[in-house]
Amino acid sequence: MTDRSRIVFVALCGLALAAYPLAAGAFGLDLVTKIMVYAIFALSLELLVGATGLVCFGHAAFFGIGAYAALLLSPSSDAASLLWLLPASVGAAALFALMMGALSLRTQGVYFIMVTLAFAQMAYYVVHDTPLGGGSDGIYLSAKPVLVIAGLRLIDLDQALPIYFFTLACLVAVFGFLALLLRSRFGRALAGIKANEQRMRATGFSTYPYKLAAFVISGGIAGLAGFLFGVKDGYVNPELMSWHLSGAVLIMIILGGLGHLRGALIGAFAFALLQEFFKSELIFGGFAKHWHLGLGLTIIASVALLPHGLVGLPARWRARRQGRKAAL
Amino acid sequence: MDFSTFLIQCLNSLQYGLLLFLVASGLTLIFGIMGVINLAHGSFYMIGAYMAFALAPVVGSTLGGGFFATLGVGVVLAVMLGYGLEWAFFSFLYEREHLQQVLMTYGLILVFEELRSLMVGDDVHGVAPPPLLAGTIALGEMMTYPVYRLFISGVCLALALGMYLVLTRTRLGMMIRAGSSNREMVQSLGVDIKFLYRVVFAAGLGLAVLAGMVAAPVSSVYPGMGNQVLIICFVVVVIGGIGSIRGALLASLLIGVVDTFGKVILPQAAGVLVYLMMALILLCKPKGLFAAG
Amino acid sequence: MSQDILLRGIGITRRWGGLVAVDQVSIALTRGEVHAVIGTNGAGKSTLINILSGETPPSAGQVELLGQDVTRWSQPRRARAGLGRSYQRNTIYPGFTVFENCRLAAQARHQQPWAWWQSAQACEASQAAAHSSAQRAGLGDALDRVAGALSHGQKRQLEIAMCLATAPEVLLLDEPLAGMGAEETERMLALLAELKASHAMLLVEHDMDAVFRIADLITVMVNGTVIATGTPDVVRNHAEVQIAYLGQQ
Numbered sequence: 001m002t003d004r005s006r007i008v009f010v011a012l013c014g015l016a017l018a019a020y021p022l023a024a025g026a027f028g029l030d031l032v033t034k035i036m037v038y039a040i041f042a043l044s045l046e047l048l049v050g051a052t053g054l055v056c057f058g059h060a061a062f063f064g065i066g067a068y069a070a071l072l073l074s075p076s077s078d079a080a081s082l083l084w085l086l087p088a089s090v091g092a093a094a095l096f097a098l099m100m101g102a103l104s105l106r107t108q109g110v111y112f113i114m115v116t117l118a119f120a121q122m123a124y125y126v127v128h129d130t131p132l133g134g135g136s137d138g139i140y141l142s143a144k145p146v147l148v149i150a151g152l153r154l155i156d157l158d159q160a161l162p163i164y165f166f167t168l169a170c171l172v173a174v175f176g177f178l179a180l181l182l183r184s185r186f187g188r189a190l191a192g193i194k195a196n197e198q199r200m201r202a203t204g205f206s207t208y209p210y211k212l213a214a215f216v217i218s219g220g221i222a223g224l225a226g227f228l229f230g231v232k233d234g235y236v237n238p239e240l241m242s243w244h245l246s247g248a249v250l251i252m253i254i255l256g257g258l259g260h261l262r263g264a265l266i267g268a269f270a271f272a273l274l275q276e277f278f279k280s281e282l283i284f285g286g287f288a289k290h291w292h293l294g295l296g297l298t299i300i301a302s303v304a305l306l307p308h309g310l311v312g313l314p315a316r317w318r319a320r321r322q323g324r325k326a327a328l
Numbered sequence: 329m330d331f332s333t334f335l336i337q338c339l340n341s342l343q344y345g346l347l348l349f350l351v352a353s354g355l356t357l358i359f360g361i362m363g364v365i366n367l368a369h370g371s372f373y374m375i376g377a378y379m380a381f382a383l384a385p386v387v388g389s390t391l392g393g394g395f396f397a398t399l400g401v402g403v404v405l406a407v408m409l410g411y412g413l414e415w416a417f418f419s420f421l422y423e424r425e426h427l428q429q430v431l432m433t434y435g436l437i438l439v440f441e442e443l444r445s446l447m448v449g450d451d452v453h454g455v456a457p458p459p460l461l462a463g464t465i466a467l468g469e470m471m472t473y474p475v476y477r478l479f480i481s482g483v484c485l486a487l488a489l490g491m492y493l494v495l496t497r498t499r500l501g502m503m504i505r506a507g508s509s510n511r512e513m514v515q516s517l518g519v520d521i522k523f524l525y526r527v528v529f530a531a532g533l534g535l536a537v538l539a540g541m542v543a544a545p546v547s548s549v550y551p552g553m554g555n556q557v558l559i560i561c562f563v564v565v566v567i568g569g570i571g572s573i574r575g576a577l578l579a580s581l582l583i584g585v586v587d588t589f590g591k592v593i594l595p596q597a598a599g600v601l602v603y604l605m606m607a608l609i610l611l612c613k614p615k616g617l618f619a620a621g
Numbered sequence: 622m623s624q625d626i627l628l629r630g631i632g633i634t635r636r637w638g639g640l641v642a643v644d645q646v647s648i649a650l651t652r653g654e655v656h657a658v659i660g661t662n663g664a665g666k667s668t669l670i671n672i673l674s675g676e677t678p679p680s681a682g683q684v685e686l687l688g689q690d691v692t693r694w695s696q697p698r699r700a701r702a703g704l705g706r707s708y709q710r711n712t713i714y715p716g717f718t719v720f721e722n723c724r725l726a727a728q729a730r731h732q733q734p735w736a737w738w739q740s741a742q743a744c745e746a747s748q749a750a751a752h753s754s755a756q757r758a759g760l761g762d763a764l765d766r767v768a769g770a771l772s773h774g775q776k777r778q779l780e781i782a783m784c785l786a787t788a789p790e791v792l793l794l795d796e797p798l799a800g801m802g803a804e805e806t807e808r809m810l811a812l813l814a815e816l817k818a819s820h821a822m823l824l825v826e827h828d829m830d831a832v833f834r835i836a837d838l839i840t841v842m843v844n845g846t847v848i849a850t851g852t853p854d855v856v857r858n859h860a861e862v863q864i865a866y867l868g869q870q
Contacts, residue, residue: 055427103607106614110365110426110570114562115610118603121559125599177737186734188741192714192725199712202674204700204729204787213734243559247434254431290445296438303431304420 010175010262017168021161029160030232035272036167037229040174042252042264044221049250050258051182052214053194057113057246058100058120062093062219064241065123066226068133069093071141071236079143082155086145086227093223094216096123101215105208120246128238138237145231163232170228174221178261181217190214255302257311266310274298332471337588343477343546345584346484350539351557352564352576353491354532360571361504361528364421367433370558371440372533375409376402376540377549378444381453395458399541406537410530418529419522441551450551457545480542487535488577495573504528563606569616578617625652627821628673628704628791633682635668642668644845645682650791650821655813657824657832660842661865666825667795669842673823674706674793675699687790700729705789707780709796715769719760722768722779723751726786750786758782758812774805781812792822798831810835833857841865 020032041063048054069089074080104115127133144163147155157163181187192200193207200207230236239245248271256267277283278291278298306312355369379402387398417436421429456462457476464472495501503524506514515521540553547553564583568575586605590598609617628650635643643665650656658666671677673684675696683692691699700706714722727750728741742748755761758778763771768779777797784792797813798806806828813835816822826832832839832853839856841849849859856862 049427055430057430103610106610107566110359111566111615113365113426113430114566115606118559118563118566118606122600122603122607125603129599130596181737183740183742184737185728185732185739185741185744186737188725188728189732189734191717195714195716196712198708199714199726199783200729201695201697202700202706202708202712203726203783204697205732206695206697210734243555247431250427251431251434254427290442292438293442293446296435296442299435299438300432303428303435307428 006262010265013262013265014168014172017171018165021164026160029164031272031276033160033164033167033232034229035269036164036171037225037232038249038252038272039265039268040167040171040228041222041225041249042256042268043171043174043178043261044218044225045249046253046258046261046264047178047181047190047221048214048218049253050260050263051187051194052190052211054105054211054215055113055250056116056215056218057243057250058116058118058123059218059222059249060241060243060245061100061120061123062097062222063226063229063245063249064127064236064238065096066090066093066223067230067236067240068127068139068226069223070145070227070230071139072133074141074143074145076142079158080145082145082147082157086224089227090220090223093226094220097216097219098212101212101219105211105215117243117246120241120243124238124241124243127241133236133238136238138235141231141234144234157231163228167228167232170224174224175261175265178221182261186210186213251299251302253309255306255309257309260309260311263309263311270310332467333592335467336471336473337592339473339477339481341584341588342581343481343484343584344588345581346481346488347539347543348557348560348564348583349577349580350484350487351536352561352568352580353488353573354535355561356565356568356571356573356576357504358529358532359565362418362422362525364418365426365429365433366418367430367558368436368440369532369536369561370554370556371437372406372536372554373540373543373557374444374551374554375440376406376537376542377455377544377547377553378448378453378540379405379537380455380541380544381549382448384455395461399538402541403534403538406534407530409537410533411526413533414526414529419525422525437554441554444551452551453549455544455549476545480546483542484539487538491573500527560602563602565616567606567609567616569618572616572618575616575618625821626650627652627687628823629685630669630673631683631685633669633672633679633684635665635672635677636680641845643672643679646842646845646847648673648823648840648847648850650823652790652821653818654837655817655822655824655835656838656840657826657836658840658842659826659829659832663844664842665845666842668845670706670793670795670823670825674704697729700787700789703788703790704793705784705787705791706793707784707795707797709799711776711780713768713776713779713783715767717768718765719755719768719771719779719782720751720764723755723782723786724748726783727751727754729787750788754782754785757785757815759808774801774808777801777805777809778812781809785816790820792816792820794822795825796827797824798826798828806831 017032017036021029024032045056045059048056066089069092070085073085073088100116100119104112104119107115128136133139144157146153146157155162155166157166189200189205189210192205193210197207226240229240252267252271253264255270256265257263274295278294279288281288351369351373355366359365380398383398383401387401388394391397421432461476461479463475465475467473495505503514503519560583564576564579567582568579582605583602586601587598590601594601626649630646630648633643633646634641646669648656658669660666668677672679675691675694679692683690685691686699686702686704691702714725717725724747727747728744730750731744731746755764758781760775760778760782763775768776771779781797798809801809810831813822824832824836836853838850839853840847841856841862843865848865849856849862851859
């Protein structure tokens with residue numbers, strides 16, 4: 001895909017998302033909001049895994065911390081102001097990412113995967129076992145945050161439609177930010193670290209600060225996704241930090257295609273739709289409660305058969321067509 | 329804490345640690361020798377526990393045996409499963425990147441969970457220990473300790489010793505150790521590496537299944553047990569050092585102590601303590617206590 | 622002249638448990654000179670070069686770069702101070718173009734990681750350095766080619782080009798001729814001879830013809846210790862060297 005067709009594709013996605021509420025019912029609106037939140041979550045992981053080559057299996061921790069911070073920091077009666085609640089939630093996730101990164105980045109390869117999983121479990125147990133997080137029942141939000149400037153209620157996240165468009169705005173902002181970041185010197189340095197860290201060090205790049213910065217930025221953006229999720233439903237529980245979610249977001253980016261920002265978008269959509277498909281009682285009847293089976297088999301098949309993800313499909317079709325033409 | 333309670337907690341720590349070691353050693357062997365990180369390892373533990381529950385009546389009516397007969401049948405089934413699974417699935421994972429291995433074995437976890445749900449259901453079950461081992465022995469004047477827990481520790485110790493002897497004193501063990509440091513060399517020396525891998529995998533799976541079966545009377549049989557033990561095993565491998573059996577033993581015992589005493593002294597923080605310990609150890613030794621080559 | 626000694630290793634020792642890989646080795650690199658280190662496998666050459674570059678800390682001894690004690694400095698820090706290193710196996714970025722390989726290497730001198738909105742390609746200094754280092758290494762015509770598709774000889778040239786992109790003063794070259802045919806070797810030797818004038822160079826090599834052609838000084842290592850240091854003629858006629866090393870060829 002050329003640069004121009006990539007931009008056109010992404011722009012079309014944006015327009016489709018902006019226009020979607022016109023055609024959607026309440027269920028569709030909620031579903032697509034959820035998918036957009038997943039897309040932000042997947043984009044954050046793409047920065048870490050796809051761009052820097054750091055396979056993190058604990059990303060749900062940042063998502064969950066963003067969500068829990070939003071609910072724990074909100075006052076019990078009034079609506080909080082977005083102006084401070086959003087940065088505070090993102091900051092909480094980023095802070096945890098700083099601590100986790102500082103300890104995990106000293107390890108490499110498989111170790112790193114295991115350590116990130118373990119630290120995320122630690123966060124899970126903190127909210128599950130201690131009174132801090134309200135235990136396995138979770139906690140509820142009494143009033144959704146608002147943005148009030150000079151007495152004007154600009155954004156009220158109490159309704160589904162404002163939440164939808166606020167999430168869309170965040171998605172656009174995150175996508176744009178990451179697109180710029182990845183082509184900047186910082187982003188190119190991350191690409192170099194992924195390609196050959198030894199050469200980067202031999203050239204004069206201190207790679208640890210770069211990796212830690214990528215970890216913190218990634219964690220913060222995941223926290224933003226969690227914030228949006230918590231605010232959308234007005235409810236959080238420890239499952240938001242479960243390692244099943246960490247696995248799910250990894251699957252999203254590999255399903256979509258590693259190394260491409262739009263892969264994260266495609267993967268989030270594809271994964272969410274797959275989940276709805278396998279859970280659908282319309283199609284599977286009573287078997288639908290065993291939807292993990294279909295999902296598990298799909299994961300295995302997609303990793304085995306689609307190593308470059310859905311993003312790589314057009315190129316494969318083109319190559320196959322060219323191969324057929326050459327054979328003629 | 330008086331002495332009797334302290335002694336009981338020590339024995340509990342030992343039992344838990346040794347059980348953990350049994351499962352974790354399979355995981356670290358499979359990774360150290362075949363380079364495959366297998367998230368589904370916890371599922372084998374779960375399969376073992378559910379087998380102890382589900383096979384008992386079948387074995388009782390057909391073979392007429394009790395608990396030990398069930399154990400035997402379970403181990404045989406496990407080895408067969410290991411052989412078949414390695415041939416059908418895991419042999420495709422050897423040359424793949426870690427991320428792909430992680431995701432494919434994660435998919436495998438989901439498949440195993442649902443297969444279990446379909447075959448045996450999602451209920452929590454208890455398994456009775458065999459009458460021979462169901463009693464208690466006296467510790468001091470007032471406390472007693474279940475014999476079965478001592479049996480668990482005994483079995484794990486025996487298996488650990490057996491593992492040590494096989495790895496250090498037999499030809500097979502030598503081939504395994506050689507295969508872990510230099511795959512191509514061992515192949516060129518005429519050793520059938522595929523057979524070796526299959527044996528190692530079946531052994532690793534068998535250890536996890538046996539651990540689950542043996543632990544069932546004590547830990548009860550519930551759906552989430554596989555995932556729980558998997559993550560603790562990861563902590564064991566991280567603390568002990570990848571590929572190091574010695575490290576896995578030390579780490580398992582450490583975790584056994586911290587977790588058991590933690591639950592008694594600080595019940596609310598118990599879940600977190602083990603990870604805090606991991607964090608502290610990583611601060612000083614990023615490659616674990618005994619990183620193998 | 623002593624003021625042109627750019628890199629110095631003084632009494633470098635490295636022990637791994639009971640094994641002594643490098644034992645009290647001293648070496649000096651002067652601008653305008655190629656100082657070759659030769660020895661059989663296991664002589665400690667790789668360990669020595671890793672200690673000089675900063676990848677392995679010494680058990681004892683010091684490393685001085687441009688007059689400063691850099692023994693505790695990390696490799697990236699030494700690289701930023703003017704130390705370049707090439708590796709025996711290629712450490713290029715196979716997925717990027719030749720130009721991008723050099724540009725990213727040059728970026729190490731102009732990192733500015735906080736400028737997230739600015740494209741990396743906008744940095745003119747890195748672009749210029751990339752062009753000139755690629756030209757110098759003989760890859761001026763291949764800038765748009767993907768590095769993974771280059772021939773082996775060209776990849777080794779790229780390895781050198783990436784070293785030069787940061788304008789180092791000292792070059793540590795680990796077997797730059799590895800795996801090269803006759804014609805490629807000639808080209809590489811011409812390049813090294815040309816680089817000699819402005820750099821201090823350490824050359825670890827197994828190709829004895831090349832070493833004796835291009836080196837101004839040769840250090841011979843056996844089992845971690847230096848058994849001879851001198852000009853090629855001196856070394857060639859050195860009795861111990863003949864027995865221990867050259868005679869085995």
